[in-house]
Amino acid sequence: MIAQTIFILILTAAIYLFSKNVGKIRRNILLGKDTDRSDQPAKRWKVMAKVALGQSKMVKRPVAAVMHFFIYVGFVIINLEVMEIMIDGIFGSHRIFSRPLGSLYGLLIGSFEILAVLVLVACVVFLIRRNIIHLKRFSGVEMTEWPKSDANYILCIEILLMSAFLTMNAADYKLQALHFGEYIKAGSFPVSSLIAPLLSNNAHTLVITERICWWFHITGILAFLNYLPYSKHFHILLAFPNTYFSNLNPKGQFTNMASVTNEVKAMLDPSFVPEPAPEGSRFGAKDVTDLTWKNLMEAYTCTECGRCTSVCPANITGKLLSPRKIMMDTRDRITEVGKNIDLHGKDYHDDKSLLDNYITREELWACTSCNACTEACPVNINPLEIIIEMRRYAVMEEAQAPASLNNMFGNMENNGAPWKYSPSDRANWIEGK
Incomplete structure (x- = not known):
């Protein structure tokens, strides 16, 4: 009874x-603006089944895909064994499933x-890939000591847990052979039986x-389990809802800003009365609370695998942009905002923001908006949405943009096209043809 207690x-x-801790993360995610991702439920279930459950986007890198599949399937299926261990721990039993499952139990074990x-x-x-081969995509300015250590901690924990499981079974196997105490003949031990000779023969x-x-x-x-909320490996849980709430629009299709749309409608139709904008609302995003809850969920879902950054043309050519860093920075900032709420209340402002x-x-203006990062992500994270929202803020709230873009904006306003030529001169190129 003492052990059970x-x-x-x-x-x-x-x-x-x-x-x-999960409640805090949920609270942090819901600090984002509302967005409707409830349409086309059948298609959403299909996307989740294909991408999260079926690991369809992992196969582009076959070695990683196979290894990840082993860990993924092992994590899911071995949880059945964990269920038995928990029941045994609560009720003081031993291999409680062995009798009701019969020969199937041996197959499962x-x-x-x-x-x-x-x-x-x-x-x-x-x-080996991370610490000996040093694959390039596992490095970068954002991959500081903690992200690198986090990955290694998880892998070492997995190794220790699996080693303990096999050693436990090896000892159990020998005790069953000795017919000792409650260790009844149950299970099949194709691997741990090979380890058993290394253990003592003393019961x-x-x-x-x-x-x-055990x-x-x-x-x-x-x-x-309690380490997950502090780790990038929280994607184990969030990958499924994140893929379910994926953006189903074609890649490259930008959303219209409701506030801007209403202004245009009011100019075209004097009788149109737009709904008042929420207090404190902005054009675009300066801080994480200006993003949607889906953007924030994606930040917590990111596992820092670096596939997005490895295919980013801006990053490949040496520019500062790293889509992985965008997601990591977003996660770090919303976590900081959540901690400030816990310590000082919801009205506290620390005079910091995601932008700057x-x-x-x-980083923002290095992006070519090509969507390569979104296509590469194994769980449909979209760093481009965050980049575009911050660009919108810079342009529409601060009127700050690179000189080349300001020239284009001026030409659009004055000439109705991105070029500096007058509309009346557009057909000059055909003269003499």
Whole structure:
């Protein structure tokens, strides 16, 4: 009963802390402006199934796709084993599913072990790619010490958890062979049976080994659960809603600003009365609260894989822009805003903003709006939307734009075209033809 009580207390604390931290992230996301992404539900379910569940955009990089698939499937399926461990921990039972599932239980445990090995292999490969091969897309000005360490921490945690799982099974396998105590004959152990000869033959030592690994495995999973909200690996949970609420419009189709549309309608139709703009509203976005909740969800969904930056033509040619940095900066800023609310209340302003304090003007205007970053993202994140909204603010609120754009704006206003020629001279090029 003491072990059960301790486990229930740990489980309750872990669920409470996780719920509390997820609640803060949800609050931060909802600080963004409203946007309607409830249309075409059937198509949205299809996109989510294809992109998030089916990993369809991962296959463009086959090695990473295969390794990620191992970890992804292992994470999903091994959770069935975690369910059994939790039930055993609460009720003090041991392998409670073995009797009702019968021979199927052996098949499941065997498949779990094979998946655990595949997860181990994938994690080792990813560690080598990051720390020995040093793939270029894992570097950049935004990839400071914490983002690099975060990735390594997760991979090492996965390796430790899978190792504990296999060692636990190996000890259990030997105890079953000895017919010791409650260790009834249950399960199939194709991998851990190979590890078993390395363990002691003493039953009491094996029980201690099995229990230590059992506690390490389940408490490690609960600790990992509470690490997720602080990590880029929160995409494990947010990838599904993020892809469901994807922008279904054709890439390159920009949204109209309602406030501007209303002004144009009022000029064309004097009888049109626009709805008053919300207090504090802006043209475009200066800070994260001027973005939509979907933009902020994408910031928390970003796993910093660097695929967007690796295909960005501006970044490839040496310009300052990195789409990954745009998303990381947005996440860092909205997290900072959330912390300020917790400490000082919702009306507190720290005189900082996403534009200038996090993202520079040079980054904004380096973007070619080609949508390569959006196409490359495995979970349909769209950095371009954030860039465009900040550009709108710079142009429409501050009248600040590069000189070449100001020249174009002047020509559009005076000549009705981007060029400096008068409308009456447009056909001069055909003279003499």
